[in-house]
Amino acid sequence: MTRKRKRIRTGEKAAAYAVLAVLVVLAVWLGLTQTRFNQAVLVALAHPAAASKAVAGQPQAGPASPLAAFLADLQGGTVASPVEVFNPETLSDKIDGKAELYLASGFKEMASRVFTVAAGKDDPGLRVEAFLYAMESPSGAFAVFSGQRRAGGEPLTLTLNAYATENALFFAQDRYYAELIADQTGPRARAALTAMAQSLLAALPQASLEGSAKGNIAADSDLFPKEGLHQDSIQLAVSDALGMAGLTNVYTAQYTLPKGEAAAFLAVRESEAAASAQAKAYVEFLASMGFKETHPANAPAGAMVMAMDTMTQVVMTKGKILAGVHDAANQDAALELAGNLAKALQEKAK
Numbered sequence: 001m002t003r004k005r006k007r008i009r010t011g012e013k014a015a016a017y018a019v020l021a022v023l024v025v026l027a028v029w030l031g032l033t034q035t036r037f038n039q040a041v042l043v044a045l046a047h048p049a050a051a052s053k054a055v056a057g058q059p060q061a062g063p064a065s066p067l068a069a070f071l072a073d074l075q076g077g078t079v080a081s082p083v084e085v086f087n088p089e090t091l092s093d094k095i096d097g098k099a100e101l102y103l104a105s106g107f108k109e110m111a112s113r114v115f116t117v118a119a120g121k122d123d124p125g126l127r128v129e130a131f132l133y134a135m136e137s138p139s140g141a142f143a144v145f146s147g148q149r150r151a152g153g154e155p156l157t158l159t160l161n162a163y164a165t166e167n168a169l170f171f172a173q174d175r176y177y178a179e180l181i182a183d184q185t186g187p188r189a190r191a192a193l194t195a196m197a198q199s200l201l202a203a204l205p206q207a208s209l210e211g212s213a214k215g216n217i218a219a220d221s222d223l224f225p226k227e228g229l230h231q232d233s234i235q236l237a238v239s240d241a242l243g244m245a246g247l248t249n250v251y252t253a254q255y256t257l258p259k260g261e262a263a264a265f266l267a268v269r270e271s272e273a274a275a276s277a278q279a280k281a282y283v284e285f286l287a288s289m290g291f292k293e294t295h296p297a298n299a300p301a302g303a304m305v306m307a308m309d310t311m312t313q314v315v316m317t318k319g320k321i322l323a324g325v326h327d328a329a330n331q332d333a334a335l336e337l338a339g340n341l342a343k344a345l346q347e348k349a350k
Helices: 010-034 038-046 048-056 064-070 097-105 138-147 187-203 217-221 272-288 330-350
Strands: 082-084 105-115 126-135 161-165 168-173 178-182 233-236 250-257 260-268 291-292 302-308 311-318 323-328
Touching: 064 105, 064 126, 064 178, 097 138, 105 302, 126 187, 138 161, 138 168, 138 178, 138 233, 138 291, 161 187, 168 187, 178 187, 217 250, 250 330, 260 330, 272 291, 272 302, 272 311, 272 323, 302 330, 311 330, 323 330
Parallel strands: none
Antiparallel strands: 082 105, 105 126, 126 178, 161 168, 168 178, 233 250, 250 260, 260 323, 291 302, 302 311, 311 323
């Protein structure tokens, strides 16, 4: 018995032709696309090293970056890697967990590069990675220099703000902050780091002599009294200083005095009125935290003394300067430092 062929309806035939047409168009499109590789893919295929960086999300350095030029060559070292340049959006790719300090301090750009220093044919030498940060201002550079300061560092005279540890060298100049980190310790590493730092410093703009309002670090930090001062403890907080939102550009310093340890703060403002307003705002902030105003007999004239339990803070103004004591081992230490600070500021004002 012969089967009857199933008749294909006109509508089904039209649908089949439509699907076939779509498949043909798709095949043609795919063929054309494969002949036009994405330029980034072509570059990655041609340069395996670049491909690995693209996968890792690390940006490529370009000749347009002025920081790349500063790291083109450092005396004492041999270039061992391309320059990598990072902006505010990509900085955390390189220094994950530390980017916030830089961003809060006016970070603009960072460049890094690896150098090697060899002593002989069979000597693998040492590896040095250089990091150069460009900030918005000299005060921003000092903020990250002081905020990142390693304990036990040895002060250097290379520039105004410089120190070294066993295997690294750090400095701030103008609006730039630099780190040179070696993979070894010892005299050879120190000599290489020093030579490379000198080369980089010679290429950078000289230290700024701007006015205090624009970040004259030497002038502002020199206002601290010298007795009992730990010179390497001076720091600058460019935002939310002393825990108070909106309080900016405040220097702090640690002291050891006969009556105990304490920390001072100071900030140069644009006018006496501005300094007074911020002093009042900070006292109100302390009050909101539970501090109460007290009136010890040996407090500096015009100072406001705030206490809570065993904690004492002192707030004062001297002309355009907001100053005080924000941390102390006891009230006697706080008042001793406050007295020294008031005397030093008075003498500077003469």
